[in-house]
Amino acid sequence: MDVSLLNADLHCHSDVSDGTLSPQALAARAKANGVELWSLTDHDEIGGQAAARDAARALGLPYLTGCEISVSFLDQTVHVVGLGFDADDTALRDGLAATRAGREQRAREMAAGLAQVGIKGAFEGALKYVGNPELISRTHFARFLVETGACRDTHEVFRRYLTEGKPGHVPHRWARLGDAVRWITAAGGVAVIAHPARYRFTPTEEYALFSEFVAHGGRGVEVVTGSHTTAEYATYAELALEFGLLASRGSDFHDPDESHTDLGALPDLPGRLTPVWAALAERVIRP
Ligand code: AMP
Ligand code: MN
Ligand code: MN
Ligand code: MN
Secondary structure (H helix, E strand, C coil), rough: HHHHHCCCCCCCCCCCCCCCCHHHHHHHHHHCCCCCCCCCCCCCCCCCCHHHHHHHHHHHEEEECEEEEEECCCEEEEEEECCCCCCCHHHHHHHHHHHHHHHHHHHHHHHHHHHHHHHHHCHHHHCCCCCCCCCCCHHHHHHHHHHHCCCHHHHHHHHHHHCCCCCCCCCCEEEEEHHHHHHHHHHCCCECCCHHHHHHCCCHHHHHHHHHHHHCCCCEEEECCCCCCCHHHHHHHHHHHCCEEEEECCCCEECCCCCCCCCCCCCCCCCCCCCCHHHHHCEECCC
């Protein structure tokens, strides 16, 4: 079989970060949806890895360790997915802990900003949705604002309250690009630029992101993701070829109601690309 046709889903979130399902429930959903290679990639956190791996093994589902690291690059937040690393690696664990560390203070400042426009109690409100106290995120605030009736859905919350220039937005310094790539690669994994079409870089800035990522040892880019349009699959297939990057595929699933792309429900990678899993065969945890 053509390896690029494997139903790999290498990007999703559990309630250990800002998803709503447990790692076990995600494993079952991935299996039921026909996923053939799976990775749980929580934001800045690998606390769900053992549960995801064990659940995948019990279901006969091949698994790769995963995470999605928040990075600051040219005044924007960029996400770097790590795949196939050793989850016991100390430098990676310390790096992720440092990346998580500012989240609580940031959340308190977000709540203060929201209070100024009349939305009270947002910190406590968001906390009700948090599964992991070290990982309070904008998504948890979004769920609270939907609950209060301030907005119809989480996308509206982001647009009106949580993005740059809006009352609940707080600029934040995440990990450095080179550090995130090195934590992943030094732990035996492959670093992948997540959903590149979501960033608002100029062509020159985007070129700088890809060049510096490769210079630091990054090897992959998400081409087929729930965050890209069909036209963007083609754009980033070209960029993958230009930079000699491996191509990844992942739904970025968070929740059955909020996410428009379910686990495993993605088109195949364009055939001329080398899938990231071709370089990770030895890192796959097989049942
Ligand atoms: P944070 O790491 O706290 O900045 O939260 C980032 C998360 O917010 C992302 O991983 C998405 O899950 C979610 N998010 C970002 N932008 C949007 C949006 N426009 N609509 C819905 N969710 C979003
Ligand atoms: Mn998220
Ligand atoms: Mn992301
Ligand atoms: Mn994600």
